[in-house]
Amino acid sequence: MFNNNKLALAIFLAVSGASLSGCGGGGGSSSNNNTTSSEPTWTAGVFEPSSEFKDQCALPRTGNDPYNNNQPYPDTAGSEFTEKMWLRSWSDETYLWYDEIEDNNPDNFSSVAAYFDQLKTFERTDSGAYKDQFHFTRPTEEYFQESQSGVVSGYGINWAFISNVPPRELRVAYLEDDSPAANVGLQRGDTILMVDDISIDTNTQQGVNILNEALFGPTAGDSHNFVIRSNDGTEKSFTLVAGNIAQTPVQNVDTLTTENGTKVGYMQFNSFLSIAQPELISAVNKFKANNIDELVIDLRYNGGGLLALSSQLAYMVAGPANTSDYFYYQTIENDKQPKSDPYPFIDFEIDYSNFEATNTSLPDLNLSTVYILSTDNTCSASEALINGLKGIDTEVVLIGGKTCGKPYGFTPTHNCATTYYSIQLTGVNYKGFGEYSDGLVPSPSPQFAADVKGCELDDDFNHQLGDNDEALLSAALYHIENNTCPIVVESSSAKQPSFTSQAIQETGLPLTIKQPLYKNNMDLTRPLPAKEGNNE
Incomplete structure (x- = not known):
């Protein structure tokens, strides 16, 4: 078994450059009456510890923080320039590809947000997509509201x-x-x-x-x-x-029976939020009571969330016989960070309100195969679930579309009322595979490492989720009975979502969905204490 003392608990597990200036300091062009007595200076290639600039804010909050035991806010008087300097040093210390960030003068950017936008790599994957598509912020109050209660x-x-x-x-x-x-x-x-x-x-x-x-x-x-x-x-x-x-992360929990009498558990799972833990446990207990033969997990809109919850779900699917002596996920950070212990398959409930382990064991289904429904909104912790199970030879059959391609995670970090998400880790499964930045691809005959056995199909908006006739679920049921993909006659009107910049330029102004951006998470926070009495 793996030592839980160093197990990292996940809270949640989704853009412009400027020319490089010469040596010299920025005086903080965006200062106000609350600035510190002496502004720091910027010197290209020279980085002070981020702790020297932490919580020095242009607009410091006053009063007490309701999300931190009503303790006073840590903010002190600073400036936009000190906020930028914190971001610069923090990124250099923790960003996975810190050596691919251009060290541009913070004074060349009109706002803290504009400066943060370019503190990332602009390298591309083999497909031509940007390697980092998951660099974003959100208000800290909004972050805590959702992470603690699931409210949006x-x-x-x-x-x-x-x-x-x-x-x-x-x-x-x-x-x-x-x-x-x-x-x-x-x-x-x-x-x-x-x-x-x-x-x-x-x-x-x-x-x-x-x-x-x-x-x-x-x-x-x-x-x-x-x-x-x-x-x-x-x-x-x-x-x-x-x-x-x-939010209701788990929906449409049902046991279906095929024409041949196979009992199939189905659940729609929308987000790896902490509030989903009791809902997942309830669903698994229901499937156990119904003595299901197969399981279909609908992750088509699951943009990610808690890595710990992803590990728990993997355990509940595969059970102790299939997970014992294996790890779930090995995190890989930049070369400035110490190597962490592997992330195990978690077999116990977690008190997410206090980030504590409990002595309550999770139920399990002891399955050797799981069917997962996917689209390009299946992301992050959802992909970790697929990859983690494949790492221990649990057969994953992927039905639907290619996943979003996010084998990365981050620790949401708060500074001056803003929570920053910047890629700080990637990871691999037990077999050492984790390179699926262009997505995991369902294929009847897998040929490449990122291919997953399954059937590629368009999403079906003409049927309700959980309906036996809905295209993805119907294909999964067909595959369960026939071990092959159904023959699908494609409609000439069938279209997949399109977000390409080329289409935007050619066709007109785009609308922008804001909500999914912060769902694409796989975030690690403080260590999870070992279970009481467990010294392994």
């Missing part, structure tokens, strides 16, 4: 773009339970036609800004009028009022 502002709609440029096609992917959208009768597959009398196909900057704000940036209490078209062609109009939405 909105209508409870999770969107899917078929096309985000005119002619646009924006459809409902799934809904949160008991949300404003669910309560007015929206369903998966509904297509947005108009918001506040503005067509979804508007191509003016003002119209696009209004749509982006109404669709993807509402705060609790905001009210907007929608016109939608249902799958049956019916058009409906209604008003939605945004609220604080409690």
